[in-house]
Amino acid sequence: MSRVIHVFRSPDRFVAGTVGQPGERTFYLQAVHDKRIVSVMLEKQQLSVLADRVGAMLDEVKKRFGAPIPPSFTDFTDVNPLIAPVEPEFRVGTMGLGWDAEAVAVVVELLAITEGEIDESVVLGDSEEGPDAVRVFLTPHQAREFVARAASVISAGRPVCPLCGEPLDPEGHLCIRLNGYRRGAEIDPTDIQDVD
Template identity: 70%
Template sequence: MARAIHVFRTPDRFVAGTVGEPGDRVFYLQAVHDSRVVSVMLEKQQVKILADRMGLLLEEVHRRFGTDLPEDPDVDISPLLTPIEAEFRVGTMGLGWDADSSAVVVELLAVTEAELDESVVLDDTEEGPDAVRVFLTPEQALEFAARSEMVVSAGRTPCPLCGEPIDGGGHVCIRTNGYLRTPGFDPASWFGEES
């Protein structure tokens, strides 16, 4: 079957979002242009890495080329468009700068059993995994990064002692010798301190 490459040169929207409750969320990236919508599934860490690297790329582009970056980007807080039907699960991600169009280029490649050569990323060859390629203005890229940070941090509250996420019913904290931790627990209360 031929490789499918979904290209969005001027997307109306490119966002990260989730479906499900904290602790059991599925993460998606969604590209939208007019009535065309493409969604892909990925891991929480992939969203975080993409947002972090996008911020670093924009800083480098600003430093090298003097490209203006907005101070406070507007963040799209609307939910993902439904129905959400993932084209594929993301395995490899590529990120670059297209100087000709002054755009950040994001490429998301499907998980594949075969080992990938770097030359497949940002290439239109017939061989290789399915892909989504999105061109973002610097402002859109900053908006994506800001929203992604919000989406990633909207999960379960981390334990103040061990950093592991606390479920709705609490969790067994390794730092408290196995005593069950409940949400709202204040470690200072153990030592008679006021918080």
């Protein structure tokens, strides 16, 4: 069976979003054009890396080629949730990123997770063999919007402990920097020992 590549050359929408409560969120990317909707599932870390790389690519393209790239921004206009029901086509394994100078567009490709390694020529290619993929062409403005919204989605989770950087749960947090004491718990002064 040959692979399926979902191509969005002029998407109406390409956004990151989540389903679930902080601490139990599932992350998705969703591409939309007219009534066609494709969603894929990915890890929070993958989303963070993709957003960082898209932003860095835009900066590099502007610097090297003088392309009309808007500056970074934190506000974004598409604040709507993912279109429900969210039914993922696949879980993302490999991601590809490119610049199409002719179309003046960032090309994002998301490939389904596979058991083994994939040939690099499959990424951003039209080979008949390989994992299913979603390929989205984003204008520079759409790419900046994607980066801003992704940053907002990532930061909307649980707050992090200022001491160790681990997520704080509503019921408490055993902080390794406090030697296992629950953050906010009273510490008995007799338990504290001086170290010479």
